[in-house]
Amino acid sequence: MRAGIVAAAGAVGAASVWSVPAAAPVVPFVARALRIPTRLAERRGVALTFDDGPDAKGTPAVLEQLERIGATATFFLVGEQVERNPSLAAEIVAAGHEVALHGNRHRLHVLRSPHALAEDLRRAIATVEDAAGTEATAYRPPFGVFSRVSLDGVRRSGRRPVLWSRWGCDWRASATPDSIAQRSSMKLVAGDIVLLHDSDRYSAEGSWRKTAAALPLIAESVVTLGAPFVSVTQAA
DSSP states (O other): OHHHHHHHHHHHHHHHHHHGGGGTTTOHHHHHHTTOOSBOSSOSSBEEEEESOOOTTHHHHHHHHHHHHTOOEEEEEOHHHHHHSHHHHHHHHHTTOEEEEOOSSOOOGGGSOHHHHHHHHHHHHHHHHHHHTSOOOEEOOGGGOOOHHHHHHHHHTTOEEOOOSEEOOTTSTTOOHHHHHHHHHTTOOTTBEEEEESOOTTSSTTHHHHHHHHHHHHHHHHHHHTOOBOOTTTTO
8 A cells, every 4th residue: 555655646746747837827936946937038128929820810900000009029829820821920020020939739738748749849840930931939838838848848949938927818708908908017017028819719709809909008008118019039
């Protein structure tokens, strides 16, 4: 029986080590301990970031609003989304924005095997960089959740893990442009990384419309703050 208890304890311990990084988006000291940035290293601007695209409807709408407010942003692209909309990755770059990685499949890392994670990262890099025509140096996992294996793999690939310090909760069906702007701008300071979404592929249907409508409101807060819009790597 003792051997069984020891084995069970070992399994729990291994699972804990595997999943510890999963707490990083909501437990700041975990992110700090694992050296996963949630804010810009040089705290001289605000980084708007968009996950889950590119999206045939959402991405053009967001790009149009960014042009109107004169903002530079970072788009964390999903490989399977790039395969559906390959030209949009290049359009993001042509518009002066940064592309980054959000995995190849939008699935939780803690539920995937080491082999599957390695293959997902390889395919994401190849798909996104080929379509965008530029290197993607930052990486944010689906749902913001790393496993120990995926975090190590991202670093070995030469990519930098990035999370966020503010979010609009724009994926929710109950979100409105006002609620997205309010959440994104609450206690906003220079150095913040704001998480938004330009696709409803993994969110409430039509959520990108609310996000696009919220951008002028968010821009007002950034202008009031007196901080420039920057991409994630501009202020790395």
